[in-house]
Amino acid sequence: MRDSIDPNPSLDLRSDTVTRPTPQMYERIASAPLGDDGLDGDPTAVELETVAAEILGKAAALYVPSATMANLLAILAQAQRQELVLAEAASHIYMAERGAAALTGTFYQGIAGTLGAMDLDAVQEALQPSGAKLRVGVVCLETSHNNAGGTVPPLAYMQAVQEMAQAAGASVHLDGARLMNAAVALGVGPAGIAAFADTVSVCLSKGLSAPMGAVLAGSRETIGRCRQLRKMLGGNQRQVGIAAAAGIVAITTMVDRLAEDHVSAHWLACGIGEIEGLSANDPQTNIVQVDVGASGADARAWEQALRERGVLVRPWGRYRLRCVTHRHVGPDDIDFGLRAFRSASEHFAAAALAAR
Numbered sequence: 001m002r003d004s005i006d007p008n009p010s011l012d013l014r015s016d017t018v019t020r021p022t023p024q025m026y027e028r029i030a031s032a033p034l035g036d037d038g039l040d041g042d043p044t045a046v047e048l049e050t051v052a053a054e055i056l057g058k059a060a061a062l063y064v065p066s067a068t069m070a071n072l073l074a075i076l077a078q079a080q081r082q083e084l085v086l087a088e089a090a091s092h093i094y095m096a097e098r099g100a101a102a103l104t105g106t107f108y109q110g111i112a113g114t115l116g117a118m119d120l121d122a123v124q125e126a127l128q129p130s131g132a133k134l135r136v137g138v139v140c141l142e143t144s145h146n147n148a149g150g151t152v153p154p155l156a157y158m159q160a161v162q163e164m165a166q167a168a169g170a171s172v173h174l175d176g177a178r179l180m181n182a183a184v185a186l187g188v189g190p191a192g193i194a195a196f197a198d199t200v201s202v203c204l205s206k207g208l209s210a211p212m213g214a215v216l217a218g219s220r221e222t223i224g225r226c227r228q229l230r231k232m233l234g235g236n237q238r239q240v241g242i243a244a245a246a247g248i249v250a251i252t253t254m255v256d257r258l259a260e261d262h263v264s265a266h267w268l269a270c271g272i273g274e275i276e277g278l279s280a281n282d283p284q285t286n287i288v289q290v291d292v293g294a295s296g297a298d299a300r301a302w303e304q305a306l307r308e309r310g311v312l313v314r315p316w317g318r319y320r321l322r323c324v325t326h327r328h329v330g331p332d333d334i335d336f337g338l339r340a341f342r343s344a345s346e347h348f349a350a351a352a353l354a355a356r
C-alpha cells in the first residue's frame with residue numbers, strides 16, 4: 001500500500017529500508033520514557049533490549065544504530081586479532097562489511113556457497129587446525145540471504161555449521177538483518193533460528209519499518225562486552241529511547257505482516273517471468289532477482305528505463321536487478337510495476353529491431 005504521506009509518486013522497489021514508521025511508532029515515540037543511555041540508562045532502550053532478548057531466546061540484547069555495527073560488534077567480541085572470520089562468499093558480511101578487518105585485526109575467508117548456504121566440507125576444512133594455519137574465531141551465517149535473493153538456508157544446515165564450529169572452539173554469529181523474514185518463511189519462531197548461533201543481529205529498519213536501529217543478542221557476558229565496544233565505536237547515544245520506541249513496535253507487531261511482502265514478491269516474480277527476455281528467482285521471502293541478460297540491455301539500462309516509467313529498482317550485477325517488496329507495496333503496485341517492466345521490455349525489443 002502506498003503511504004499517504006509519501007511524496008514520491010513512483011514505486012520504490014530498491015529496498016525494504018525505504019519503509020516509513022507506522023502511526024503506532026510515532027505514538028510510541030511521543031510517549032516514550034527517556035534517560036541517558038550513556039549514563040544510567042534509557043528505560044525505553046532497556047525495554048527494547050529486554051523484549052528483543054526474549055524474542056530471540058538469548059540472555060541479553062543491545063540496541064545499536066545499525067545492523068552493520070551489530071555484526072562488527074559480534075566479530076570484535078568473539079574473534080581475536082589474527083583469527084579468521086568465515087562467511088559465505090556472497091554474504092553481506094563478506095561482500096560489504098569485510099573492510100572492518102581494518103578495525104578488528106581479523107582475516108575474512110569467503111566460503112563458496114549455494115543459495116546462501118556454505119559448502120559444509122569447505123567449512124570443515126577451514127576449521128581444521130593444521131600447521132601455521134590461522135585459527136577460526138567466528139563462523140558467520142546469514143538468513144534470509146540478501147545476495148542469494150532472500151533465500152532461507154535450511155535449519156539442518158545451520159545446525160551442522162554450529163556443531164562444526166563448536167567442535168573447533170569457534171563462535172557462530174548469525175547476520176539476521178532479515179531474520180524475521182526467514183522466520184515467517186519457515187513458520188518457526190525467531191528463537192528457533194537464533195538457537196543455532198551464539199550471537200544474532202536483527203535489523204529493525206528494513207521490512208519491520210522502524211526508522212533506524214538494530215539489535216544484537218547473545219549471552220550476558222558477550223553482550224556486556226559489546227556494550228563496552230559500542231562505546232569505543234562511538235555507538236553510544238543519549239535519549240535513544242526516541243528511536244528504540246519505534247524499535248519496540250517493529251519487533252513486537254510488524255513481523256507477521258512480512259508474509260504479505262513475500263506474497264507480493266511471489267506475484268512480482270511470476271509476472272516478470274512471463275515477460276520476453278526476463279527471468280526471475282522463485283522468491284522464498286521478499287527479494288526478487290531479475291535476470292535481464294536475454295533482453296539485449298544491461299541492468300543499468302533497465303534501471304534507467306524503469307525509472308522513466310516510475311519504478312525504482314537496483315542493479316545487482318551487470319545483468320541482474322534486485323527488487324525488494326515491503327509494506328508500501330500492495331497488489332495494485334505490483335500491477336503498476338509489471339506494466340512498467342512490460343513497457344520497458346517492448347522498448348528494448350523495438351530498439352533491437354531498429355538496430356538490425
Ligand SMILES: Cc1ncc(COP(=O)(O)O)c(C=O)c1O
Pocket residue numbers: 066067068069092093142144145146175177178203
Ligand atoms: C544481510 C544484511 N546484513 C547487514 C546489512 C547492513 O544493514 P545496515 O545497512 O542497516 O547497517 C544489510 C543491509 O542491507 C544486509 O542486507
